[in-house]
Amino acid sequence: MGPRLVLSCRASLPVILCNEKKATMPVPKKKNSRVVRARSSGVSAVSLANPKFRARFEKEMRHWEGKVRPLKEAARSSERLTEHDFAIRINARG
Amino acid sequence: MKILELAPPRFISAEDAQKQLNYVEGYVRDPSFACKTVVVEQHYIDRDHMEDHSVFYSKSLYPYPNFCRRVHFFRIEKEELRKQIDRIRNLRAAGADVGEETFRRECAEFSRLYYLGFAVIKPLPGCPVGRTVLRCLPGESGKGYIRKFHCACDLDAHLLGLRLTVWGLPFQQQDLGVSACATTALWTSLQRARQLEQGANATPAQITIRASQFALPFGRPMPSEGLSLDQMCQAVQSLGYSPSLHRADLFEITRGLLFSSVSSGISPVLIMDLDKDTSHAVAVAGVGVTKATQPSATSAILHRSTDLRALYVHDDREGPYLKATIRRKGKEENLLVHFELPSGKEETWVLTHILVPLHPKIRLSFAQLYTAGLDIVYKAQSFAIASSPSSKPITTLWKSRIFRSSVYIDSLLGEGKSEIVKQLCNKVPLSRYIGVIRVDATGLDTFDVLLDTTSTERNLNCLAVVQLGKTRPNTSEFCKFTRDSYGARWIA
Numbered sequence: 233m234g235p236r237l238v239l240s241c242r243a244s245l246p247v248i249l250c251n252e253k254k255a256t257m258p259v260p261k262k263k264n265s266r267v268v269r270a271r272s273s274g275v276s277a278v279s280l281a282n283p284k285f286r287a288r289f290e291k292e293m294r295h296w297e298g299k300v301r302p303l304k305e306a307a308r309s310s311e312r313l314t315e316h317d318f319a320i321r322i323n324a325r326g
Numbered sequence: 327m328k329i330l331e332l333a334p335p336r337f338i339s340a341e342d343a344q345k346q347l348n349y350v351e352g353y354v355r356d357p358s359f360a361c362k363t364v365v366v367e368q369h370y371i372d373r374d375h376m377e378d379h380s381v382f383y384s385k386s387l388y389p390y391p392n393f394c395r396r397v398h399f400f401r402i403e404k405e406e407l408r409k410q411i412d413r414i415r416n417l418r419a420a421g422a423d424v425g426e427e428t429f430r431r432e433c434a435e436f437s438r439l440y441y442l443g444f445a446v447i448k449p450l451p452g453c454p455v456g457r458t459v460l461r462c463l464p465g466e467s468g469k470g471y472i473r474k475f476h477c478a479c480d481l482d483a484h485l486l487g488l489r490l491t492v493w494g495l496p497f498q499q500q501d502l503g504v505s506a507c508a509t510t511a512l513w514t515s516l517q518r519a520r521q522l523e524q525g526a527n528a529t530p531a532q533i534t535i536r537a538s539q540f541a542l543p544f545g546r547p548m549p550s551e552g553l554s555l556d557q558m559c560q561a562v563q564s565l566g567y568s569p570s571l572h573r574a575d576l577f578e579i580t581r582g583l584l585f586s587s588v589s590s591g592i593s594p595v596l597i598m599d600l601d602k603d604t605s606h607a608v609a610v611a612g613v614g615v616t617k618a619t620q621p622s623a624t625s626a627i628l629h630r631s632t633d634l635r636a637l638y639v640h641d642d643r644e645g646p647y648l649k650a651t652i653r654r655k656g657k658e659e660n661l662l663v664h665f666e667l668p669s670g671k672e673e674t675w676v677l678t679h680i681l682v683p684l685h686p687k688i689r690l691s692f693a694q695l696y697t698a699g700l701d702i703v704y705k706a707q708s709f710a711i712a713s714s715p716s717s718k719p720i721t722t723l724w725k726s727r728i729f730r731s732s733v734y735i736d737s738l739l740g741e742g743k744s745e746i747v748k749q750l751c752n753k754v755p756l757s758r759y760i761g762v763i764r765v766d767a768t769g770l771d772t773f774d775v776l777l778d779t780t781s782t783e784r785n786l787n788c789l790a791v792v793q794l795g796k797t798r799p800n801t802s803e804f805c806k807f808t809r810d811s812y813g814a815r816w817i818a
Contacts, residue, residue, distance in 0.1 A: 277799035278713040280807055285712060292708035300627065300700040306576040307693045307700075310583070317573055317679065318559070321544055322508040322597060323552025324606035326345070326500070326643025 329364060330395070335451040346455040346499040349645030349668055350445050354399045358464050359442050363400045363407050365485065370396035372446045372456050374513075377529035378504045382548055383450075391449045394456055398485055399442035410436060415487050433489045443492040444483050453501040459483075459494040460646055463638070467614060471635045475612035475647075477593040479521045495593065495611040497646035498530075500550075505530040507607045508553035509537070510642040511595045512561060512683075514609035518593040519567060519683050522730065528565050537561035555597065558607075558681060567683040570691045574677045577654050578629075580661045582726075583692045585631030587682050588613050590692075590727040594682045596639065598663055598675035606675065611647055612638040622721045627700075627707050630725035637663065644668065688728060688759045690779040690786070698786055699726040699763040702775050702808065709804045710767040722767040728779060731756035738792075746792060749817045754790045771795030773805055775814070788812035 278285050335343040354361035372394045383390040400407050414436060418429040446456030462475040478495045496517045500510045509530050520527050528536075537557040538547035545551055553561075559569035574580040587594040593609050600606065614636030622628060637650045644667060653662040653674065661677045682692060690698075707722040714720055729737075734756075738747050750756075754776075761777035772794045778787035791808045793801055793816070802818065809816040 278803060280803060289708055289712040292711045293705060296627070296704040296708050300704045303576075303579065304697045304700050306579045307582075307696045310572040310575055310579055311691060311693050313571060313573060317571070318554065318556035319543070320555045320597065320605055320678070321552050322506075322555065322558070322605045322607045323544075324507050324600070324604055324643060325502065326507075 361399045365398045367396040374529045377531045381531040395447040402440040437491040455499040471614045497640045500642040506550040511607035511609045515593040536564040570682040572680045582631045597679035608639040625720045688779045694783045695761045706767045720768045771801040788814040790815045793818040
């Protein structure tokens with residue numbers, strides 16, 4: 233005996249008029265997870281595994297790295313002192 | 327200060343000699359303190375004066391006394407003060423019913439309500455103000471900015487059986503015998519450094535002697551002819567600290583380093599020029615910052631030092647907690663320090679160097695911490711922009727500070743982050759002092775990156791990425807990225 237094909241029947245959904253639909257349809261229960269809250273506020277969770285997002289992130293990184301490079305260099309150069317710096321005499325009186 | 331009946335100085339005007347004393351009087355009379363009563367201890371042994379006396383004044387023909395007087399300031403009427411002192415003393419004398427703990431609590435409460443601090447009066451008519459600790463000005467300035475005295479600490483004074491506590495930073499005037507401004511500024515800065523590590527304080531005489539141990543570029547060390555920056559560094563080093571010196575070339579960096587140092591509770595010494603021949607040193611006690619950071623019209627990375635408006639400095643030529651406004655002339659890179667002196671005169675100095683005495687275990691300087699912070703924060707800014715659903719400007723705010731690890735953990739507990747503290751303590755061994763980069767980026771929860779300050783710039787050891795909130799889903803993704811980039815632990 234081969235497998236039997238079993239047919240099951242289900243009662244069809246009643247036809248509802250448009251203006252009745254809202255009143256009879258069950259309201260889906262809202263999930264209150266962090267992700268849902270974040271998405272509803274317009275922020276979606278991003279992933280660095282997503283190549284499109286990764287590419288956008290790396291492009292921004294190249295831009296901002298260029299912006300902070302002079303500051304990094306200036307911070308480093310503030311510690312490169314010469315003999316002249318150490319020879320300053322501090323002697324204000326009062 | 328008629329009550330002190332000071333002997334008039336011989337060859338200089340009383341106005342000049344007592345400038346600092348008059349400043350102290352004006353300070354405690356200010357409406358925010360409203361001093362009503364002073365108590366004078368007639369025979370007080372001050373360690374700093376005793377040491378100065380031993381090294382210098384005892385060898386004079388004139389028999390300067392080795393003891394001082396000490397004046398305590400209270401914001402309470404004389405009769406009420408007597409009653410309160412008697413009440414607390416009797417409380418302790420009542421016996422075992424009142425424990426030591428209760429007595430201490432009563433002393434602390436009494437100090438909080440009524441005690442404004444003290445000033446040591448030295449037996450030197452030309453420079454009477456010795457070690458002086460006055461309560462810091464209130465946080466609310468009423469002028470659109472907030473005062474924050476990060477470099478102040480609780481200091482004790484014992485009077486009539488009570489232990490009085492005042493929140494302040496020690497000040498004293500230069501005497502031009504043992505100390506000039508360089509020695510005095512270092513003395514103040516080291517007072518704070520010693521407080522962090524519970525050590526004995528260096529006296530002005532010790533500082534001047536250590537400074538002139540190996541080099542005398544300007545002749546004799548005493549009477550003090552001033553010190554060179556080299557000598558100041560020598561003194562710091564020989565007193566057990568590492569002198570971290572920065573040249574103030576670029577306005578933004580200088581302001582950032584200043585803010586980082588002061589908000590870490592480490593009092594920096596500012597070296598400033600008025601003209602080619604006059605350099606001065608002052609120690610910083612606190613800052614004046616705007617209540618909220620001004621938003622940027624375009625996307626930007628902003629260090630919290632952009633909020634810095636003023637510094638409160640101990641200027642030994644004037645007095646404690648003197649306000650100095652931060653200024654910039656056009657697009658010039660010099661950071662200007664502007665004083666409105668009590669005499670009505672105005673002075674603008676150019677900041678040339680910042681000297682920070684660091685604990686020897688802190689190998690990472692504030693400039694190196696700033697550089698490391700920039701490396702982290704530009705990635706956070708990039709992530710915030712890349713993940714932003716809108717094209718609105720994105721501003722990332724950040725600050726860089728160095729704390730004792732126990733102080734950092736205590737501050738987390740104060741912010742209600744006990745679960746994070748539990749994880750941090752279980753998972754990450756912390757160095758005695760840690761560098762903390764705190765980042766507030768749009769669309770991300772606030773997070774801290776902790777750096778090991780015993781490591782150096784080339785081999786910087788990142789300890790942990792501490793995520794302080796869980797309301798924004800992208801934060802975890804960025805924290806994981808930071809963890810992987812720097813080889814740190816992720817605590818959330």
